[in-house]
Amino acid sequence: MANNPDVASMNAVEGALSAIAFRANEVAFHQGDRADHWYEVASGVVRTCRFLVDGHRHLTGFYFPGDVIGTSAERFPASAEAVTPCTLISHPRNETAALSIPSERALESAERYVALLGHRSATERIAAFILQISRRPTLGDRVPLPMSRSDIADHLGLTIHTISRTLTDLARRRVVVPDGRFHLRILDRDALNTLACEPEAVTSMKASTPILKGL
Amino acid sequence: MANNPDVASMNAVEGALSAIAFRANEVAFHQGDRADHWYEVASGVVRTCRFLVDGHRHLTGFYFPGDVIGTSAERFPASAEAVTPCTLISHPRNETAALSIPSERALESAERYVALLGHRSATERIAAFILQISRRPTLGDRVPLPMSRSDIADHLGLTIHTISRTLTDLARRRVVVPDGRFHLRILDRDALNTLACEPEAVTSMKASTPILKGL
């Protein structure tokens, strides 16, 4: 329902584009579905989910306006659900160009993600998460956080309790404070960067696990 | 040095193949190098590593004879080192066919890996790790474990102490026992499967993080 002609015309290069609106928590597509379309977020926020047999849910990512979903494989490796009411533009999957580059990017971000989940504390994960969101264009120090604690928890591999406690602690330390119901305000970006200490890969090194033990 | 003509001829479909031998801990290629060749493990075991600025090492995978390395991207996302003395067959990267499928597979295994690191206990990770190795063809219940504890730790996001303790515990419970210096013997594969409880993704589900809480 509620098509959005403005949005649809934004990218109307070919004829077959269509904009689809979703209510919060509606499912845009399911994991395993044939990916004969890919999607661009026009408005709202989307999450991609995988459900594991042990009952856990794993959110592989959040997608904001301008982001694209479902370009990397022949079938969707995760389902997509609306975090907020949102509009998606669906693109038929015939332009072959859209294939390899996003795939590499997906792999790259997967690797960064692995590093994040590997051995990092709750504070580090949350700091990195906030910074990641804050880094998208046109955003200043006011970071949207439209997803629930449970969504964040399932994305970072933590519990809602730890999320809550850590955010309270960051607020007490005046690093990021709540700003309205669905936003955070970054007060001390340097501190946040230090906390996150992004584990970017370096090209060469001899050290093993212990941090600069005997060096 | 020490080329292996038997191995080199095994796959000699084109002319430009070459087999290269490496001693244990030698580096086959570095992270960031142009991937104008890809490699097939002919003998021995190889690990792929990423080094993070915080001094941690992250092993993205282990490769056994028959496995291929470095097919997914234009530049190697990780360096490759010999775990044991090994022989690699290098293939020039011109056949375009080798690109997209392995890339999807890499992404898929990355996602499984993320699920593994997400929220799973040391025992679950180690059980899954052993099962993963044991699953390769021609292996029975005798699982090769040629890599050091430190390698396993850096792969699973644990410490060598936890690895050691957990293996001891699994042996005490008669699930897997040491079998020679570099092998394990699986005594109770069912128990191992239960412990690992492979978090295979299912296609639909409503549950959130808590395991079947109110259902």
Added chain:
DNA sequence: CGCGAAGTTGACATCCGTCAACATGCGTGG
């Protein structure tokens, strides 16, 4: 006003990392 969902906070338990001591294996050199 009341109810349920979501979030916060506290008490407690548990897992795993850290520190430290010791054991084992292996190569080198006497």
Added chain:
DNA sequence: CCACGCATGTTGACGGATGTCAACTTCGCG
């Protein structure tokens, strides 16, 4: 053949971070 030293692995004691359980609060909505 043994002595020694270093790398690797094992084990124990301990503490801290985070999950679990439970109580309470807040918010949105009828």
